[in-house]
Amino acid sequence: MYAWLTLWRVPTAPHDVTPDGERDRLQQERDFYRSLLELGARDSLEPFLEEALALSASMSGAKRGYIELLEDQHHEGPPRFWMAHGCYDEEVEEIRATFSRGVIAEALATGQTIVTESALRDPRFGSRNSVRRNRSEAVLCAPIGASPTLGVVYLQDRHQPGPFSEEDRKRLEIFARYLATFAERLLTLHRQREAADATQPFRGRLRAEGVIGRSASLARVLEQVSLVAPLDVNVLLTGPSGTGKTQLARVIHDNSPRASHPFLELNCAALPETLVESELFGVLPGAHSTASRKVEGKVAAAEGGTLFLDEVGDLPLTSQAKLLQLLQSREYFPLGGTRPQRADVRILAATNVDLRAAVARRTFREDLLYRLEVLPVRLPSLAERPEDLLELAEYFCASACEQHHLPRLRLSPGALRAVEAAEWPGNVRELAHKVQAAVIRASGEGVARIERRHLFPEAKAEGTRGPEPLTFQEATRRFQEQLLLKTLEDTAWNITEAAGKLELSRSHIYNLIAAFGLERRKP
Numbered sequence: 401m402y403a404w405l406t407l408w409r410v411p412t413a414p415h416d417v418t419p420d421g422e423r424d425r426l427q428q429e430r431d432f433y434r435s436l437l438e439l440g441a442r443d444s445l446e447p448f449l450e451e452a453l454a455l456s457a458s459m460s461g462a463k464r465g466y467i468e469l470l471e472d473q474h475h476e477g478p479p480r481f482w483m484a485h486g487c488y489d490e491e492v493e494e495i496r497a498t499f500s501r502g503v504i505a506e507a508l509a510t511g512q513t514i515v516t517e518s519a520l521r522d523p524r525f526g527s528r529n530s531v532r533r534n535r536s537e538a539v540l541c542a543p544i545g546a547s548p549t550l551g552v553v554y555l556q557d558r559h560q561p562g563p564f565s566e567e568d569r570k571r572l573e574i575f576a577r578y579l580a581t582f583a584e585r586l587l588t589l590h591r592q593r594e595a596a597d598a599t600q601p602f603r604g605r606l607r608a609e610g611v612i613g614r615s616a617s618l619a620r621v622l623e624q625v626s627l628v629a630p631l632d633v634n635v636l637l638t639g640p641s642g643t644g645k646t647q648l649a650r651v652i653h654d655n656s657p658r659a660s661h662p663f664l665e666l667n668c669a670a671l672p673e674t675l676v677e678s679e680l681f682g683v684l685p686g687a688h689s690t691a692s693r694k695v696e697g698k699v700a701a702a703e704g705g706t707l708f709l710d711e712v713g714d715l716p717l718t719s720q721a722k723l724l725q726l727l728q729s730r731e732y733f734p735l736g737g738t739r740p741q742r743a744d745v746r747i748l749a750a751t752n753v754d755l756r757a758a759v760a761r762r763t764f765r766e767d768l769l770y771r772l773e774v775l776p777v778r779l780p781s782l783a784e785r786p787e788d789l790l791e792l793a794e795y796f797c798a799s800a801c802e803q804h805h806l807p808r809l810r811l812s813p814g815a816l817r818a819v820e821a822a823e824w825p826g827n828v829r830e831l832a833h834k835v836q837a838a839v840i841r842a843s844g845e846g847v848a849r850i851e852r853r854h855l856f857p858e859a860k861a862e863g864t865r866g867p868e869p870l871t872f873q874e875a876t877r878r879f880q881e882q883l884l885l886k887t888l889e890d891t892a893w894n895i896t897e898a899a900g901k902l903e904l905s906r907s908h909i910y911n912l913i914a915a916f917g918l919e920r921r922k923p
Contacts, residue, residue: 444584445469446808449483452579453545453553457485459575460540460568462555466504469551469583470542481551481587507541507552514572517563536815538562542572545580545912550587550674553579602626608651611644612795613788617780621648628775629655634727637750639779642829645750646710648779653706656718658746661705666698669711676719677735684736688792697849699732702745712749712772713758721767724749727771747772782827792828793819797850803836806843811835814917818852821912852917881916884909893920 435455442448453467464486507514518537537557544551553576558564597613598619605626611618611777628635629652637645646665653663671679682697698707709715715723726732727747731740749772759763782789793811801808811819815838824830838854845854856877884902891897899906912918 440582442586443482443589446483447583447591448512448586449481450808453485454481455573456553456572458517458566459557460555460573461558461560462486462564463557464542465556466554467551468504468550469542469587470508471530472585479530479551485840496897503539503541504552504554507543507554508549511543511546511549513543514539514571515564516568538563540568540572542569542576544576544583550580550583562723562912589634606651607654613785613790614791615785616672616785618788620781621777624775624777625655627651627653628777630657631775632657632746633774634772635750635774636755636776637748638755638776639752639781640781640827641752643779643781643829644828645752645779646708648777649706649708649748649750650757652748653746656706656746658705662702663706664698664702665708665710666711669714673716673719676716677722680705681720681722681732682734684734685704697727697734699743700741704744706746706748709747709749713750713751713753713755717763717765720768724765724768724771727768750877768783782831789819790816791832792831793835797839800836800839801843804840806839807848809839809842809848809850812847812852814854815850818855821880821916822856827919855904880912881918883911884916884917888913888920890919 424649437453438902439448439451439455442451449467449469453465456462456467457465462485464484466480466482466484473482503514503684516539539556542553543549544553555564555572593614597614598616599614602608602622602625603618606622606629608625610623611622625648628918635652637648639645650663650666653659666678666679668727678697680699682700683695696697709723722732726743729740730743732743732848733740754767755764755773759766759769785804793816797809799810800806820832825831834855835850838850841854841857842850887898887901891901895909899909902909904912
């Protein structure tokens with residue numbers, strides 16, 4: 401890499417011979433080389449494409465740009481790996497779909513760089529609908545790689561008047577040539593990850609883009625969902641709190657024949673006992689002293705669709721009896737009603753408690769349990785799918801940046817190791833909230849990366865901690881840190897011996913040392 405970097409020179413104009421001009425030129429070169437080195441270190445496609453496009457647009461002064469990689473030479477339809485630059489979020493999808501396909505297609509087909517002062521006036525492209533639609537003027541488009549072509553970098557219009565120069569073309573061609581090496585490595589890595597993705601066979605059958613992970617535990621869940629979603633049967637979702645039962649209920653609905661109809665949710669634990677039935681079944685005028693008008697319940701509002709009952713184990717016994725009647729006969733009585741109402745609604749329910757134990761305590765009806773769990777689906781805790789931790793953390797980081805309109809941030813290697821080392825009793829929900837808070841803290845500091853301190857600001861030295869009580873997670877983390885440090889000191893920092901005593905792998909010991917920021921005391 402270093403050999404070709406030394407060949408790159410930013411074009412020098414006559415006024416650059418001044419000391420200030422030479423200093424600016426050297427600074428531009430330094431920044432460019434640093435960006436290239438960072439680009440070559442990327443291990444996932446999205447940040448690679450984003451930074452490669454931004455760098456190519458910056459060095460040529462382009463207003464807008466587009467980069468795409470081809471999954472393979474026989475891929476049909478829209479590319480999976482692409483990025484647009486210089487446009488608003490709401491424009492990206494349209495631009496990706498229509499961005500001068502004529503010019504791009506020519507570069508891909510010939511393997512040659514396309515450069516034109518005005519695509520609109522160029523006889524090769526002026527008649528193309530995409531060119532006329534985008535009013536394309538100055539265009540520079542270079543293929544990435546050759547035999548086969550891996551993709552293309554497309555630049556359009558300049559901030560300064562005039563066409564792209566011959567120097568712009570040469571620089572982009574050199575840049576695209578070396579992008580091919582990086583891109584080929586990342587595409588290979590992506591294929592290897594997909595091959596190791598246990599969920600891939602089931603994702604092809606489901607709309608489940610928001611379900612993040614590739615573990616075998618998650619694959620078993622998606623396999624069950626692919627079986628139950630098309631069937632009009634009741635489903636009981638179980639598993640610890642915070643594992644994503646509400647999200648999975650939506651996936652079941654979205655992949656069912658009822659997807660075009662309403663999806664409504666009712667948290668049975670969030671309502672007083674006196675309001676549960678009116679929320680479920682509605683109220684007719686005169687049903688009680690304050691009922692002066694008809695109020696539609698969730699069952700009626702979900703007609704034709706799906707009603708999701710979260711924390712169903714907290715339903716009062718009287719409401720359980722009426723829910724059982726609905727499941728058995730597809731009929732219900734609104735409060736104050738004397739005539740049954742028909743209901744075409746699918747019931748999905750969720751709980752994080754042992755309903756069989758509740759049946760034994762006589763707080764939950766056994767016949768209702770049998771009606772609900774026609775096809776039960778259990779969601780695993782985060783501890784049961786540790787291989788999904790980093791992917792989830794990175795997803796929540798990107799989502800938080802987008803949600804709060806913050807600059808794109810990344811999790812540092814130390815932060816990722818800290819995520820792996822931490823306990824997550826609150827499961828996916830806790831991880832999401834922790835990463836979101838870290839994004840806000842890091843953005844407030846104006847830094848580009850999220851560090852361990854942003855994720856765990858409470859992890860301070862013993863002497864600086866206030867009198868507030870520790871959370872379960874922090875107490876567990878501190879105990880692990882103290883135990884690891886004591887074991888390392890007892891073994892004179894012999895990693896193999898310490899790993900044996902703690903019954904952990906050596907790699908895990910190294911990860912914990914980095915996550916806790918432990919250092920060997922100097923003699």
